[in-house]
Amino acid sequence: MNAAMNAGLGLMLTELRLPTIKRLAPDLCAQSDREGWPGKRLLEALFEHEMNEREVRRIERHRSESALSPDKRLSSFEFAAVPSVSKAQVMALSIGHEWLERGANVLLFGPPGVGKTHLICGLGHALIDAGRRVLFMRCSELVQRLQAARRDLRLAAELAKLDRFDLLILDDLSYVRRDQAETSVLFELIAERYERKSIAITANTPFSQWGEVFVDAAMTVAAVDRLVHHSTILEMNVESYRRRVAQAAQSPAKRAKAATTTATP
Ligand code: ADP
Numbered sequence: 001m002n003a004a005m006n007a008g009l010g011l012m013l014t015e016l017r018l019p020t021i022k023r024l025a026p027d028l029c030a031q032s033d034r035e036g037w038p039g040k041r042l043l044e045a046l047f048e049h050e051m052n053e054r055e056v057r058r059i060e061r062h063r064s065e066s067a068l069s070p071d072k073r074l075s076s077f078e079f080a081a082v083p084s085v086s087k088a089q090v091m092a093l094s095i096g097h098e099w100l101e102r103g104a105n106v107l108l109f110g111p112p113g114v115g116k117t118h119l120i121c122g123l124g125h126a127l128i129d130a131g132r133r134v135l136f137m138r139c140s141e142l143v144q145r146l147q148a149a150r151r152d153l154r155l156a157a158e159l160a161k162l163d164r165f166d167l168l169i170l171d172d173l174s175y176v177r178r179d180q181a182e183t184s185v186l187f188e189l190i191a192e193r194y195e196r197k198s199i200a201i202t203a204n205t206p207f208s209q210w211g212e213v214f215v216d217a218a219m220t221v222a223a224v225d226r227l228v229h230h231s232t233i234l235e236m237n238v239e240s241y242r243r244r245v246a247q248a249a250q251s252p253a254k255r256a257k258a259a260t261t262t263a264t265p
């Protein structure tokens with residue numbers, strides 16, 4: 001291709017906003033001229049590159065909007081540390097997305113430090129890799145945001161905004177307290193997404209203590225009922241991973257001393 005044609009093509013591709021084709025066109029056109037490709041092959045090669053890079057850019061956008069911790073991946077999660085959680089079951093959730101179509105939920109329970117946040121972030125990343133949209137939020141922040149929306153009479157619009165996410169991860173439900181005014185907004189979110197859009201919740205208290213979070217007993221029952229109806233429940237009742245790692249790093253002598261101290265009634 002001569003320089004004038006190249007410049008003309010460059011201008012057209014700028015107008016069309018096809019950045020990958022614009023970048024690769026000179027080289028691919030030269031290769032096509034050299035090797036005598038049919039026009040169809042050249043076009044296919046150009047559009048294939050454009051589409052692949054668009055997909056990569058889309059996934060990057062979804063990852064940055066998700067607010068997931070970048071380093072909490074399934075690949076760095078040590079499943080052996082949590083025998084009560086089946087790796088196969090988690091991997092199945094990360095590969096088959098039929099549960100997202102049904103708006104099914106994932107609930108993770110366990111004391112602090114056992115890897116609830118890490119595991120659910122890992123699942124979130126895997127879903128983003130597969131082209132899904134995920135949003136991670138601390139549950140207390142979400143409640144604040146929805147309460148502000150309700151005050152400004154735009155709760156419905158705020159809930160609708162969250163609809164574009166296939167999975168909404170609400171971390172640490174147990175830290176939401178009644179003194180965050182009234183938390184019926186959380187119930188409204190759960191009711192609104194029921195059987196349509198998935199929610200994942202981590203909590204370090206069992207359902208029996210969720211009365212602390214919702215306005216009254218009836219609302220607690222109604223919320224738990226909807227969340228549990230279609231859900232995978234992962235119980236992570238092990239010792240804190242953080243503590244175990246810290247103990248492993250201690251010298252054997254210190255470890256022995258710690259064990260004696262803990263054993264003393
Ligand atoms: P939780 O949300 O249950 O309080 P986190 O997910 O925050 O626990 O885990 C605490 C720390 O320990 C994090 O740095 C996390 O990456 C790490 N961690 C916990 N469990 C595991 C695990 N099974 N494999 C690898 N890292 C883990």
Ligand code: MG
Pocket residue numbers: 116117118171172202
């Ligand atoms: Mg956590």
